[in-house]
Amino acid sequence: MNLLANPVVANVAKSTLAFAILIAVWQVVGQLTQVPEHIFPLPSKIAEVFVRTFPSQVHHLAATGFATVCGLALALVVGVLLAITVIYFASIKGAVLTVLAAFNSIPKIAVAPLFVIWFGLGIESKILLAFLLAIFPVFVNSVTGLGEIEKDMLDLSKISGGNEWRIFTKVRLMHALPYIADSLKVAFPLALVGAIVGEFIGGNRGIGYLILSAQFNMDTALVFAALLSITIFTTAGVGVVVLFEHLFLNWRPSQRAT
Amino acid sequence: MLTPLSEVPVEAKDLCKSFRNVLALQDVSLTVHDRQFVTIVGPSGCGKSTLLRLISGLIPPTSGEVLVRGTPVSAPIIGVGMVFQSPVLMPWRTALDNILFVAEMRGEAGGKYRDRALELIELAGLAGFEQKRPHELSGGMQQRVAICRALLLNPPLILMDEPFGALDVITRERMGFELEKIWNVTKTTVIFVTHSISESVLLSDRIIVMSARPGRIVETFEVDLPRPRGRELLSHPAFVRLSADVRACIENASASAI
Numbered sequence A: 001m002n003l004l005a006n007p008v009v010a011n012v013a014k015s016t017l018a019f020a021i022l023i024a025v026w027q028v029v030g031q032l033t034q035v036p037e038h039i040f041p042l043p044s045k046i047a048e049v050f051v052r053t054f055p056s057q058v059h060h061l062a063a064t065g066f067a068t069v070c071g072l073a074l075a076l077v078v079g080v081l082l083a084i085t086v087i088y089f090a091s092i093k094g095a096v097l098t099v100l101a102a103f104n105s106i107p108k109i110a111v112a113p114l115f116v117i118w119f120g121l122g123i124e125s126k127i128l129l130a131f132l133l134a135i136f137p138v139f140v141n142s143v144t145g146l147g148e149i150e151k152d153m154l155d156l157s158k159i160s161g162g163n164e165w166r167i168f169t170k171v172r173l174m175h176a177l178p179y180i181a182d183s184l185k186v187a188f189p190l191a192l193v194g195a196i197v198g199e200f201i202g203g204n205r206g207i208g209y210l211i212l213s214a215q216f217n218m219d220t221a222l223v224f225a226a227l228l229s230i231t232i233f234t235t236a237g238v239g240v241v242v243l244f245e246h247l248f249l250n251w252r253p254s255q256r257a258t
Numbered sequence B: 001m002l003t004p005l006s007e008v009p010v011e012a013k014d015l016c017k018s019f020r021n022v023l024a025l026q027d028v029s030l031t032v033h034d035r036q037f038v039t040i041v042g043p044s045g046c047g048k049s050t051l052l053r054l055i056s057g058l059i060p061p062t063s064g065e066v067l068v069r070g071t072p073v074s075a076p077i078i079g080v081g082m083v084f085q086s087p088v089l090m091p092w093r094t095a096l097d098n099i100l101f102v103a104e105m106r107g108e109a110g111g112k113y114r115d116r117a118l119e120l121i122e123l124a125g126l127a128g129f130e131q132k133r134p135h136e137l138s139g140g141m142q143q144r145v146a147i148c149r150a151l152l153l154n155p156p157l158i159l160m161d162e163p164f165g166a167l168d169v170i171t172r173e174r175m176g177f178e179l180e181k182i183w184n185v186t187k188t189t190v191i192f193v194t195h196s197i198s199e200s201v202l203l204s205d206r207i208i209v210m211s212a213r214p215g216r217i218v219e220t221f222e223v224d225l226p227r228p229r230g231r232e233l234l235s236h237p238a239f240v241r242l243s244a245d246v247r248a249c250i251e252n253a254s255a256s257a258i
Helices: A007-033 A043-052 A054-088 A090-105 A109-119 A123-147 A153-160 A163-202 A206-215 A221-248 B049-056 B097-104 B110-123 B139-151 B169-187 B197-203 B231-235 B237-257
Strands: B009-021 B022-032 B037-041 B063-068 B079-081 B157-161 B191-196 B206-210 B217-222
Touching: A007 A043, A043 A054, A054 A090, A054 A163, A054 A206, A054 A221, A090 A123, A109 A163, A109 B139, A109 B169, A153 A163, A153 B079, A163 A206, A163 A221, A163 B097, A206 A221, A206 B037, A221 B139, A221 B197, B009 B049, B022 B049, B022 B063, B022 B217, B037 B049, B037 B197, B049 B063, B049 B157, B049 B191, B079 B139, B097 B110, B097 B139, B110 B139, B139 B169, B157 B169, B169 B197, B191 B197, B197 B231, B197 B237, B206 B237, B217 B237, B231 B237
Parallel strands: B037 B191, B037 B206, B079 B157, B157 B191
Antiparallel strands: B009 B022, B009 B063, B206 B217
């Protein structure tokens, strides 16, 4: 009882219970209605396939995960650098924002085949797709976080003798960290979409490839098992960001102990 | 950079400032002597804050000039202490680190000033709160942290822009007494903007009354009440008389403008 009084434990317990109920209902209803396995497999079947194909899941997830994390890291670096450029060269801000908005309005998925032509079937085209999908939220949030500093705070920094570099590292960047962390929570699943679409289009490794080949064999349970792998991966990735916030951004209103 | 302990008479000569053709300040001339506490009072929107920003060099005058130690001010004067209406604390820094911020902006290690900061914390009645983040402090405490920050490097001049304006009446009065107490120890040259008459009489050596927009200096009062000034001063006949004079002066100035 005391353990459940802890809000974190209570939250985890509630979510687990909700999942358990959902899966139990799925299992029972599936068994009663006798839906064919190749249409909608039972949770027990998916679990069995997941365990059986575990080594191959890890093999493919490693490729997808690598492309996702590389694309995300690239998006983080380029997005923040681009935001810094826009903040410090205010005159080009309008132009850069317009060009980026125009680029962002192109459905990146639609140009994926182009990347295969340009960069081949290897990991490069996947990383690039992941990068392109992830960069926009990182950039937009970085511009807000780096730019929207209280005027009084900047005046105080200037009058205290702060040069651009010190103001950047001790004021702007610190102010931007929560915005950037937030953007990563959105950008991470987007980067994953990029990597998987890249694998759909070509290549012989990755969760996207696994799903496609399972679909080809009508192995629906394997498709679901692959989805389970991705879900675990995304949850872990977002979990890392949340952990970072908890450890280093604990001054944020949302992170404060109540 | 200004060196502490040297004489810092601030002199403003025929300052005018317009914003988009609206005249905010008109022919303001004043002299502040070393180690004097000068208060600028006037109705809201009379350009008191603008005057402070002009003196600090954060904004340039439309005409006229500001001289600090005989040198015309053309850029933000590095090393002036500033206190704003809001505390302008960094939420990611503890009270102590917020105070050390001004040293870091100068490019010095904050740790060098740790003892000095702790002394100020003690003086401001914040002992025990040095490791708290701003959100864990009350409004009055946050403003005291801001005052400590302004005092850290023994600045030759401190500009205070309605520092108690956002506090409730009771806290505000207490903060007035606290600041008087602190000032008796530090004896820094202060230019203090307020619209509270009792605050101005309690704190100042000199009170400058400004008219409604466009701001002009209408009258100057010398305050030679003995220091330290405690609560008993509030009922002192000289205090009451001076407060009435200042009030009458402000009312005249506002009435003529309407």
